Amino acid sequence: MSDVLSQLTQILEERKQAADADSSYVASLHKKGLSKILEKVGEEAVETIIAAKDAQHSGDNSDVIYETADLWFHSLVMLSHLGEDASAVLNELARRFDMSGLEEKASRNK
Numbered sequence: 144m145s146d147v148l149s150q151l152t153q154i155l156e157e158r159k160q161a162a163d164a165d166s167s168y169v170a171s172l173h174k175k176g177l178s179k180i181l182e183k184v185g186e187e188a189v190e191t192i193i194a195a196k197d198a199q200h201s202g203d204n205s206d207v208i209y210e211t212a213d214l215w216f217h218s219l220v221m222l223s224h225l226g227e228d229a230s231a232v233l234n235e236l237a238r239r240f241d242m243s244g245l246e247e248k249a250s251r252n253k
C-alpha cells in the first residue's frame with residue numbers, strides 16, 4: 144500500500160475505534176451510520192463527475208483532483224464501516240493485472 148493510503152487507513156481505524164463524534168468528522172460519520180456514509184459517497188461521486196466535465200472545457204484539473212480525493216476518502220470510510228480497508232481493494236486490482244478488462248467482464252457473466 145502507498146504511504147498515504149496506509150497512513151490514512153491507520154487514522155481511519157483509530158477514529159472508528161476511539162474518536163469522539165463531536166471532535167472527529169470520521170467518528171461522526173460512523174455514528175450517523177452506513178446510510179449517511181453512502182449518501183456522502185454518492186454526493187462526492189456526482190461532484191467528481193461534474194468537476195471532470197468542467198475540467199474538459201476549462202483545461203483546469205484542480206477541482207476534479209479535489210473532488211476525487213473527497214470521493215476516495217468517503218469510499219475508504221465506507222469500507223472501514225464495513226470492516227474492510229484499502230488493502231482489500233488494492234489486492235483485487237492486483238489480481239486483475241494479468242486479465243484484460245474485456246476478459247474480466249466476460250468472466251463476470253459465467
Ligand SMILES: N=c1c2ncn([C@@H]3O[C@H](COP(=O)(O)OP(=O)(O)OP(=O)(O)O)[C@@H](O)[C@H]3O)c2ncn1[C@@H]1O[C@H](COP(=O)(O)O)[C@@H](O)[C@H]1O
Nearest residue numbers: 151154155158162166167168169170171183186212213216
Ligand atoms: N481526508 C480527509 C477528508 N477529506 C474530506 N473530508 C471532509 O469531508 C467533508 C466533505 O463533505 P462536504 O464538502 O459535503 O462538507 P459538509 O457540507 O461539511 O458535509 P455534510 O454536512 O453535508 O455532511 C468535509 O467536512 C471535509 O473536511 C475529510 N475529513 C477527514 N480526512 C482525513 O481523515 C482524518 C481524520 O479526520 P477527523 O475524523 O475529522 O479527525 C483527517 O486527519 C484527514 O487525514
